[in-house]
Amino acid sequence: MSNRLYNFCAGPAALPEPVLQRAQADLLDWQGKGLSVMEMSHRSDEFVSIAERAEQDLRDLLTIPSDYKVLFLQGGASQQFAQIPLNLLPEDGSADYIDTGIWSAKAIEEASRYGHVNVAASAKSMDYFAIPGQNDWQLSEKATYVHYTPNETIGGLEFGWIPDVEKPLIADMSSTILSRPLDVSRFGLIYAGAQKNIGPSGLVVVIVQEDLLGNARASCPTMLDYSVAAKNGSMYNTPPTFAWYLSGLIFQWLKEQGGLEGMERVNQAKQRKLYAAIDSSELYSNPINIADRSWMNIPFRLADDRLDKPFLAGAEQRGLLNLKGHRSVGGMRASVYNAVPESAVDALIEYMAEFEKQHG
Template sequence: MTDRAFNFNAGPGTLPVPALQQAARDILDYQGLGLGIMEMSHRSKEFMAIAEQTESLFRELLGIPNNYRILFLQGGASSQFFMVPMNLLAPGTTACYLNTGTWSAKAIKEARRFGTVDVPFSGEADNFRRLPEPTDYTVAHGCQYLYLVSNNTIFGTQFSSFPETDVMLVADMSSDILSRRIPVERFGLIFAGAQKNLGPAGVTIVIVRDDLLDRVADSVPTMLRYKTHADKQSMYNTPPCFAVYLVGEVLKWVKAQGGVEAIEQRNEEKARLIYEMIDSGDYYRGHAEPSSRSRMNVAFNLPTAELEAKFVAAAAKQKMIGLKGHRSVGGCRASIYNAFPVEGVRHLVAFMQRFERENPA
């Protein structure tokens, strides 16, 4: 589909064209039933089969062990900021949070409503330009879990490896889930909003270890317990049916590409092309320190704010949309999630080269 724009938005992000084309057909009529995917009962055998296949594909692609449950929840990743401590942080106990950006700061604020939060590392003083090295912090004895955000969309940073600790890891992987292989067995819980790499906004996927389901206090409302949804296979109430369906179509596409390993290689190539352009001179300056750079979100600045505004406007005229950086960082940001094509990155790099020639500082 040559008339599609290159979507550099941080979220919702671009989706695979084959998945969108299949959805376009199924919205009107799903497999000859005479009704569309958004009109079906979530308890029909057809939708139950969709949900089961989606969960099975997700488990297969990420290598999720059998002692983990996969939940399809609503409320966005932001609801997990309070659901995690409500379910895992008992009164009188402590959790450790690494403050590496906006989303971890919001999670810290919510967690403090339920228990004590220790923040052994914060990158705020340096405007979150880097992620911590193992020697930068110490996890307090007795912490219930160590919480981290694996990829920071706003500041363009990403953990290249995860902390080595005896404390259970909990991670917000909303913006890099399925972009690379991850050691799921090292985490007690992982959650991700779908709208970056998995599908449309509206569903949040939670991967939670079985033994954690019974930790929840009796005072936690029914709908906010992971166990409620695990016991009912995410069907305690009406799930976000269309979002779950489209996640399944995206997972089929990922598998057809060669799985997570192939997606990871392509993501590395896309990021390398842009960072090589940034590092080729002084005109473009990356926000994140090289050791902390994200493969999903490339945040960068030009010599002046005026040139940045001109860059974003000129790129939009060439059907490259969503390149304006977040207000807390300014500048520009190229979000290149799983379904973003390598062709679009090459198009951007060529544009960056021309823009620098035609607009000297």
């Protein structure tokens, strides 16, 4: 019998239990081959079949157009903050960036090392509690691309819409990809660290329009050149094979849940329940503009910060793990990614109500 508890960690995040059980069964002996996935050559027919199925399942889930490359790369989203301008931003070029929180700010800071960054809009004047409307953006005609962060994992601020821009749209979808259907054709490049809705940490998935390949500047390291990765099937060197394999199992699991339409129904129910509990409470609050609230990362504060420690201690006793908010913002944060079941949200809401009765 499993003794697994409810994990609300922002990342590395919860993984589906059936996937972990499948990986456990494969760990010592993958499909009777007498060795683990972690031990087989990435050039072997066996691993190539794993890799090819993972890519096809991801293409199926997201309905990725045929003129897009799917890359399974080492590192995380933070490495992409440099890799994107090295591949897409000319030496004397400029790019538009939208500032909506900590992760977009980090992307802006890194890109500024490689060219001119025009911060076309910022949520700073709204204390990062709302998304600036596109009518207020100051986009540049000279920009090579427009970069934004659809979901700010730390602040819990999320775009409910896709920006309509003339230049290639670049999106950091680390914490929102695969949570619901997505029109990939609206984007030039999508990147996502794996450790939230894709798989374990150490892997980043890049979905890039083929027309954008081949523009890397001369100083771009070979390992960071998207066109090199694309030409070599993401195997220019040894890839993170186990993370790739496990991600493939998660793609299969997602298909079994009814695809992204099925996940959308579950995720919508989870976030609605939890926000309703927060909004109807006198003890808990969420400061984000209602239209801009994140589905995946739900921060909330207690009316009295002195109650934070007893709240977290009581949550752990209930088997509700990793609810402490990011150190930069404090409070609480429940990350309710795909692998967090609706029963976990129900258990959290029940605990929050009991805690409020005792301390409200």
